[in-house]
Amino acid sequence: xxxxxxxxxxxKPRVGLFVTCLVDLMRPSVGFAAVKLLExxxxxxxxxxxxxxxxxxxxxxDRGTTRxxxxxxxxxxxxxxxxxxxxxxxxGMIKAHYPELFEEDPNWRAKADVLAAKTYELTxxxxxxxxxxxxxxxxxxxxxxxxxxxxxxELKVRNQxxxxxxxxxxxxxxxxxxxxxxxxxGGTFAVKYSDISGAxxxxxxxxxxxxQAPTLLAGDLGCLLNMAGKLSRDGTRVQVRHVxxxxxxxxxxxxxxxxxxxxxx
Amino acid sequence: xxxHSTSPEFKQNAARALNDSQLQKALGNVKQxxxxxxxxxxDKLPEFEALRDSARDxxxxxxxxxxxxxxxxxxxxxxxxxxxxxxxDAQEARDIILTICREASAKTVxxxxxxxxxxxxxxxxxxxxxxxxxxxDLGEYIIxxxxxxxxxxxxxxxHLNATQVEEDFxxxxxHLDAKRDLSEPVQLxxxxxxxxxxxxxxxxxxxxGANFLVAETGTSIIVTNEGNGDLTQILPKTHIVLxxxxxxxxxxxxxxxxxxxxxxxxxxxxxxxxxxxxxxxRRRTDAxxxxxxxxxxxxxxxSAMLGTSFEEMLRCIRCGACMNRCPGYHAVGGDAYAWVxxxxxxxxxxxxxxxxxxxxxxxxxxTFCGRCESVCPVRIPLPxxxxxxxxxxxxxxxxxxxxxxxxxxxxxFAKRPALYRLATRVAMGALGFAGHRRGRFSWLPMAKxxxxxxxxxxxxxxxxxxxxxxxxxxxxx
Numbered sequence: 255x256x257x258x259x260x261x262x263x264x265x266k267p268r269v270g271l272f273v274t275c276l277v278d279l280m281r282p283s284v285g286f287a288a289v290k291l292l293e294x295x296x297x298x299x300x301x302x303x304x305x306x307x308x309x310x311x312x313x314x315x316d317r318g319t320t321r322x323x324x325x326x327x328x329x330x331x332x333x334x335x336x337x338x339x340x341x342x343x344x345x346g347m348i349k350a351h352y353p354e355l356f357e358e359d360p361n362w363r364a365k366a367d368v369l370a371a372k373t374y375e376l377t378x379x380x381x382x383x384x385x386x387x388x389x390x391x392x393x394x395x396x397x398x399x400x401x402x403x404x405x406x407x408e409l410k411v412r413n414q415x416x417x418x419x420x421x422x423x424x425x426x427x428x429x430x431x432x433x434x435x436x437x438x439x440g441g442t443f444a445v446k447y448s449d450i451s452g453a454x455x456x457x458x459x460x461x462x463x464x465x466q467a468p469t470l471l472a473g474d475l476g477c478l479l480n481m482a483g484k485l486s487r488d489g490t491r492v493q494v495r496h497v498x499x500x501x502x503x504x505x506x507x508x509x510x511x512x513x514x515x516x517x518x519x
Numbered sequence: 520x521x522x523h524s525t526s527p528e529f530k531q532n533a534a535r536a537l538n539d540s541q542l543q544k545a546l547g548n549v550k551q552x553x554x555x556x557x558x559x560x561x562d563k564l565p566e567f568e569a570l571r572d573s574a575r576d577x578x579x580x581x582x583x584x585x586x587x588x589x590x591x592x593x594x595x596x597x598x599x600x601x602x603x604x605x606x607x608d609a610q611e612a613r614d615i616i617l618t619i620c621r622e623a624s625a626k627t628v629x630x631x632x633x634x635x636x637x638x639x640x641x642x643x644x645x646x647x648x649x650x651x652x653x654x655x656d657l658g659e660y661i662i663x664x665x666x667x668x669x670x671x672x673x674x675x676x677x678h679l680n681a682t683q684v685e686e687d688f689x690x691x692x693x694h695l696d697a698k699r700d701l702s703e704p705v706q707l708x709x710x711x712x713x714x715x716x717x718x719x720x721x722x723x724x725x726x727x728g729a730n731f732l733v734a735e736t737g738t739s740i741i742v743t744n745e746g747n748g749d750l751t752q753i754l755p756k757t758h759i760v761l762x763x764x765x766x767x768x769x770x771x772x773x774x775x776x777x778x779x780x781x782x783x784x785x786x787x788x789x790x791x792x793x794x795x796x797x798x799x800x801r802r803r804t805d806a807x808x809x810x811x812x813x814x815x816x817x818x819x820x821x822s823a824m825l826g827t828s829f830e831e832m833l834r835c836i837r838c839g840a841c842m843n844r845c846p847g848y849h850a851v852g853g854d855a856y857a858w859v860x861x862x863x864x865x866x867x868x869x870x871x872x873x874x875x876x877x878x879x880x881x882x883x884x885x886t887f888c889g890r891c892e893s894v895c896p897v898r899i900p901l902p903x904x905x906x907x908x909x910x911x912x913x914x915x916x917x918x919x920x921x922x923x924x925x926x927x928x929x930x931x932f933a934k935r936p937a938l939y940r941l942a943t944r945v946a947m948g949a950l951g952f953a954g955h956r957r958g959r960f961s962w963l964p965m966a967k968x969x970x971x972x973x974x975x976x977x978x979x980x981x982x983x984x985x986x987x988x989x990x991x992x993x994x995x996x
Contacts, residue, residue: 273983275933279947280976282983301987303940305933311926313887315909315918319930326934354903403888436846440886442922445968447884449534452972453850454886483973486959511976513958 263335263383269297270334272327272373274344275306276475277496281510284475287502288340288376294502295384302330307347313441317355324352328365336383337373340498341474342405345375350408375405376498377473381414388421391503396426398467399497400458400481401434402474415473415497422500430465432457439480455484463490469509471497482510529880536851545678546852553843556787557894564783574780575898577773578765578834582825588734588767589816595737599799601812609639612817616641616726616759617648619813623757625650625723631741631748632656633728634672634837635761635817641726652726653718655747657711664691670852673785673839678852681707715747725751725809729762730836731777732814735770738798739814742781742791749795758797758809763817765833777836780896785838828907834897841891841901847884882908944985951980 269292273285285301292299308323327348331337339345349370356363380386399419405411412434419427438444438454445451458481462470470485470492472478482494493509508514536542561567581588593603606612620628628645630636630652642652642663654663658676662669664687669675676684685701688710701707727748729739739760741748752758768774782788801808824830842848882905891901912918932939954960954977962970969975 278983279943280978282979282981282986285983286986301984301991303936303984305936305939308933311930313906313909314922314926315906315911315913316926316930317910317913319926319934322930322934326936403886403890407889407893434890436886436888436890438846438886440888443884443886445966446922447530447533447847447880448968448971449530449537450847450850450884451886451968453537454846455973457846457849479976480973482976483959483969486974486976487961487972507979508958511959511974513954513956513977515956 265296267297267335268333269299269379270331270337271299271301272307272331272337272339272344272348273301273304274339274341274475276479277340278304280479281475281496283504283507284340284496284498287496287498287504288338290502290504291376291380291389291498292338294390295380295386297336297384300334304330307344309343309347310441312347312351312355321355324348324355324366325362328352328362328369331369332365335372336379337369338376338379339373340376340496341476342375342402342409342411343474343476345373346404346408348373375409375411375473377414377418377501378405378409378411381417386418389418389501389503391501392423393425393469393500393503393505395424395469396428396467397469397471397500398428398430398462398465399433400430400437400462400470400472400477402472402477403436405473406434411473415471415501418501419471419497422503425500428465428467430461430467432461437477437481439476441476444480451480452484455480459484459488459490462492468493469500470494471500473497478510486511529884533851533884541680541683542678542852545680546849548677553786553839557784557840557843558787560783560787560789564779567780567783570776570780571896571898574777574836574896575834577768577776578836578897581767581769581773582765582830582833585764585767585822585825588769589764592732592734592737592767595734596799596812596814597737599737599812600802601737601799601814604813604815606815606817606819608819609817612639612761612815612819613641613644615815616761617644617650619757619759619811620645620650620724623723623811625757627651627653627718627722628724628726629653629655629719629722629751629755630659631725631727631743631751632659632675633726633761634669635728635763636726637669638763638819639761639817641761653715653722655715655719655745655751656743657708657745657747660711660715661687664688671839671842672837719750719754722751722755724757724759725753725755726759726761727752729760729766730781731768731774732760732762732766733769733771733774734767736798738771738796740774740778740794740796742778742794744786744788744792746793749793752795752797752809753807756809757811757813758800760797760812760814761817762814763819764821765835781836781838784840784894784896829904831899832904834899836897838896840894840896844890844894846886846888846890882912940982940984944982947978947982948980951978954978955980 271288277284289299306323307327308320311319352366353363353370356366374383399415401412419425436454437458438451443451470481475496478494478496485492495509499505596603604615606615628650645652654660658674661676661684670678681704684707688701688707692714727741730742731740782791800810800812821833824833885905887902889902932942959974959976961974963975966975
């Protein structure tokens, strides 16, 4: 921290980007959009070598593996002023659940508490911590926004993405019905209980279609892969993107589940 | 009558439910009706969130001092002329109830709505011993005619429509004119009312559940919207209250606080139509009431939950707000989840009362979306409890072998960042190349569950970490 603190935070905070395993593997452009947004907001961004927050193990009841991965994340990210993830689910894991993992280990519990306190979901970090009120981006069209469960209910991410989207030139946001209802992804749930998951995402897809917005946005790639996969399977032409791509003005890559060739024509 | 747990067959039940168009339509009604009404009721009451805190605290306090309040309650019931019986498990409860019914020479027993009576499967036991139990809550009555299990804790027949009920009434009420008109719901209601009125008058014993037991006064409280509970407990000579231990609250004041969140959370009403208090048998000066008053206090696994991570589940006041918001419940309904806890989070309790290997899918069939917790009037952290249950399953090696080995393999790589970075770089490169022409896969090996209902979007190819290293020369950390 070499800059003078302003309102309790460094002027140019060093942010460790927790890129999330899904963004790392499936859609790195979301990670680079997050980097741009953070740098535009005045942060120094670094992306240390990383794997996963441990949620798949956590939600499958494997506490041992979860703890190992949590310690790995704590060790990797303890030196940054803030840790930011383009995902409410992974940020929620670190913020709400890491401390619970070490209830019987005061030493690690203290470290987990410190990390939890400085970890944020991307849009809430920009709005709540960096006090960003507008982004320099343009997007020509109407979008609808799905509130992913963990971000909404664990981290209270709801107004922040909408506030930033409102500043995007040319963009109109229409709300779909039940935007706060789960899309049916639920990590391994989507595969383990595919019939139920399929029914839940079907209801979501119908609400997306009814909103009549050509673009669907959300803040979590898991939900986005699920909804994009369903919408394309059903033959709809709704384009699906992570909210960071639009906020960063980085929409040159084809939408999720669409080939490069398809967007050229 | 099929009253056995079908939870282990959950997946087949779920698939069947998804193809049942009538059920799907009925579930749509649950979704909108209950959710909107609860929201309106909560919005109208500025102190609603504070009341939820208070409700949680009352229940926590009672659970912490449960022994004390149980003794005080028992003492009050006895001094008002009633009897208290403690049942360690379902079998003991069934035996106690049967003995009381036999002492009363009972031929028929009317029953108010009671989830604990489903849990101990009392109807089956009474029938097997020549005593006819008659459900008097309209929904429960219909379910009983059909030999089904309640599909929702406060709206047991929510999965049915009027035509189905008409068919059942014509099949069972054969003493009535076969040509009668039953095309309007009110006609069904009138017929049920008339038939049940006879049953109320003929019953030898009335069995009710309890929403609350008040230690201060020895009172049991039930809430209903049909008044059937009153007729069940006032008309027969013997009234049996069935209640599990955690129904206790210290005072009438506490009970009234909880009543303020109960109906609002359940149906969006400020109060249920009937809130009935009963304390002991009829006194000499009373106009009516039973001659004998028995309370059967049932443990059935609950005391074993005290002091464990599942204790918080014992705060539950059975409002059903959680189910009404569960996307899994909306998709397949309560029949699939089956038994007395027709949704995944109630699975926590089912699982706690039953054995871990019998609960099977219930605590697993949830996305952890957390909508249940967000409306729980006593603030039970349901996703957390379901996760605890999964941990218990994992420790006991009950998690399916494919899941375990998948987790193990994934964990191996996730704990080795350098290897992980290399392996994912190769894998995503290959997958990205394979999918680059269409941008998605409609079929992938090992992911059939996914691709059955949706495409799998292709990865962009290069991983974030590879590109970051290439563009920014790696990490400084």
